[in-house]
Amino acid sequence: MSLSTNKMFYVSWEAFHRATKELAHQLLGKNYTAIVAVSRGGLVPAAILARELNIRVVDSICVASYEHDKQGSLRILKDASIEDSEQLLVVDDLVDTGETAKALREHFPKACFVTVYAKPQGKPLVDHYITDIEQDTWIQLPWDMELAYSKPLADK
Numbered sequence: 001m002s003l004s005t006n007k008m009f010y011v012s013w014e015a016f017h018r019a020t021k022e023l024a025h026q027l028l029g030k031n032y033t034a035i036v037a038v039s040r041g042g043l044v045p046a047a048i049l050a051r052e053l054n055i056r057v058v059d060s061i062c063v064a065s066y067e068h069d070k071q072g073s074l075r076i077l078k079d080a081s082i083e084d085s086e087q088l089l090v091v092d093d094l095v096d097t098g099e100t101a102k103a104l105r106e107h108f109p110k111a112c113f114v115t116v117y118a119k120p121q122g123k124p125l126v127d128h129y130i131t132d133i134e135q136d137t138w139i140q141l142p143w144d145m146e147l148a149y150s151k152p153l154a155d156k
């Protein structure tokens with residue numbers, strides 16, 4: 001979905017950290033040995049999961065989604081150098097339409113694909129996620145926001 005919706009789900013750094021740690025709890029004890037972060041959104045949860053699960057091998061795959069007529073296809077700008085395996089965690093911040101997840105699952109068919117947030121359309125494509133978000137809601141992530149003054153209600 002695009003940012004045309006006015007339903008927003010605002011995520012603070014603290015809430016993002018808490019939800020990602022909850023994801024780490026779900027993955028603990030499963031013996032993952034490496035992480036591939038789906039850049040850019042997956043970089044932040046990947047760092048948190050690497051710390052919590054004591055995983056020191058962390059790589060990234062850099063992708064860009066096409067817009068307009070080629071919607072759904074994904075361009076790999078830089079591939080990961082880690083091989084696909086059942087001990088590999090592929091991490092993204094969220095799944096929306098599922099197009100990114102679909103392409104990454106094809107790229108890493110053995111790996112475990114996880115996100116922090118999932119919308120209904122993309123949910124079947126993730127192995128683990130923490131928070132359900134409605135399809136028509138835009139997730140505002142903390143790195144896309146800044147603190148700003150808010151007028152008192154009486155002045156609005």
Ligand SMILES: O=P(O)(O)OC[C@H]1O[C@H](OP(=O)(O)OP(=O)(O)O)[C@H](O)[C@@H]1O
Pocket residue numbers: 001038039040041042064065092093094095096097098099100101122
């Ligand atoms: O399920 P989908 O509809 O494919 O959407 C999910 C993808 O969209 C966002 O990335 P985006 O392409 O905005 O780029 P970024 O991570 O570089 O910000 C998000 O980080 C996921 O990777």
Ligand SMILES: Nc1nc2[nH]cnc2c(=O)[nH]1
Pocket residue numbers: 001094096137138139140141144
């Ligand atoms: N920040 C953000 N990026 C997205 N990419 C696809 N869906 C979303 C969303 O809801 N929020």
Ligand SMILES: [Mg+2]
Pocket residue numbers: 038039040041042092
């Ligand atoms: Mg992304």
